[in-house]
Amino acid sequence: MIEIAVPKPFSFAENINYLSRSPKECMFQVADHKIYKLIPQVDKPLLIEISCNDDSNLLIHYRGDELPASSDEPTRSMVIQYVREWFDLDTDLTLFYEMASQDPLLKQVIKQFYGLRNMGITDFFEALCWGIIGQQINLSYAYTLKKRFVEAYGEYVEWNHHKYWLFPSPQTIASLTVSDLTSLQMSARKSEYLIGVAQLVSGGSLSKQLLLDLKDYKEAEKLLVDIRGIGPWTANYVLMRCLRFPAAFPIADVGLHNAIKHLTGAENKPTLAEIRQLSSTWTNWESYATFYLWRTLY
Numbered sequence: 001m002i003e004i005a006v007p008k009p010f011s012f013a014e015n016i017n018y019l020s021r022s023p024k025e026c027m028f029q030v031a032d033h034k035i036y037k038l039i040p041q042v043d044k045p046l047l048i049e050i051s052c053n054d055d056s057n058l059l060i061h062y063r064g065d066e067l068p069a070s071s072d073e074p075t076r077s078m079v080i081q082y083v084r085e086w087f088d089l090d091t092d093l094t095l096f097y098e099m100a101s102q103d104p105l106l107k108q109v110i111k112q113f114y115g116l117r118n119m120g121i122t123d124f125f126e127a128l129c130w131g132i133i134g135q136q137i138n139l140s141y142a143y144t145l146k147k148r149f150v151e152a153y154g155e156y157v158e159w160n161h162h163k164y165w166l167f168p169s170p171q172t173i174a175s176l177t178v179s180d181l182t183s184l185q186m187s188a189r190k191s192e193y194l195i196g197v198a199q200l201v202s203g204g205s206l207s208k209q210l211l212l213d214l215k216d217y218k219e220a221e222k223l224l225v226d227i228r229g230i231g232p233w234t235a236n237y238v239l240m241r242c243l244r245f246p247a248a249f250p251i252a253d254v255g256l257h258n259a260i261k262h263l264t265g266a267e268n269k270p271t272l273a274e275i276r277q278l279s280s281t282w283t284n285w286e287s288y289a290t291f292y293l294w295r296t297l298y
Helices: 012-019 073-086 094-101 106-112 124-133 139-153 170-174 178-182 188-203 208-214 217-225 232-241 254-264 272-278 286-295
Strands: 002-004 029-031 034-039 046-052 058-063 155-159 162-166
Touching: 002 073, 034 073, 034 162, 046 073, 058 073, 094 106, 094 286, 106 286, 124 139, 124 188, 124 232, 170 188, 178 188, 208 217, 217 232, 232 286, 254 272, 254 286
Parallel strands: none
Antiparallel strands: 002 058, 029 034, 034 046, 046 058, 155 162
C-alpha cells in the first residue's frame, strides 16, 4: 500500500464525483468510492486502486493477477508520480481560492466544488486525441467514439471480470489508414488528424517534453495550432489538461459560454469581449477558472 499526502484544499469526494460524470468513460472505473486505473509501465501495465483514508490522504493498492513486489522502489516512485500528476497535487491552489473568493462569478463555484482539482490527462497523445475526437460534437457522442477507438486499438488487463484499458499508442495509430478509423464512425477529417498527430508523436517531432521546455504559454499554443487538425480550442485543451499551463484558456468553448450564461442568469451567451472582461482578474488562473466553470455543467 502507498499513501500520498495531499495538499489543502483537497476533496477526494469532489474529485471522484467529477470522474463519475460519464458512464461511458473507458479509461478508468469508479466503484464503491474507489478509482481503478490501468497505468503504463516499461514492461507491462499496472492496475491500481485509489481510495482515501480519514485524513483525506490518497491510498493506492496494486490490483490484478501479477503484482510488483512491495519493495520495488522504481515502480512505487512511478506510481506516486503518475497519481500526483493526474490529481494535480503539485499545484498550490491557495492563491486561486483567494482570487476566486473575490470574483463575482467564481466565488459561487469554489464554494460548490471546494477541493476539486484539475483532474488531468497525463498521457500527451491521449490528450491530443481526446481534443480532436471532441471537436464539434456533443460530449456524449465523443465518449462513444473514444470508447470505440480505445477498444479497437488499445491494450487491456482483465481483473474481477472487468477490462481496464490503456490508450492506444501513437505507433499503433500512426500505422492505420483513414478507412480503419472511419469504420468506427469517425469522420474522414478527424481520422486524418488523428493519424497525422500519431505520426508526429511516434516520429519524435512532437512531445510533451518539447512543449514543457518552451515554458511560454503562447509559444506552446502556436506550436500546437500550427499542426493540422489542432485549432485554438484543442491546443488550449491540451495545454490546460495535460501540460498544466495555468494561463491556458479555451475562450471560445461552448461549454464555458453556457456555464457563464447559467451563472449570470443572462438571456444570451456572453460575447468574447464580455468573457475577456469577466476574466480580467484571472491572470495565470484561467485554466482553473475554466475547469471549475465547466464543472457546473455536469
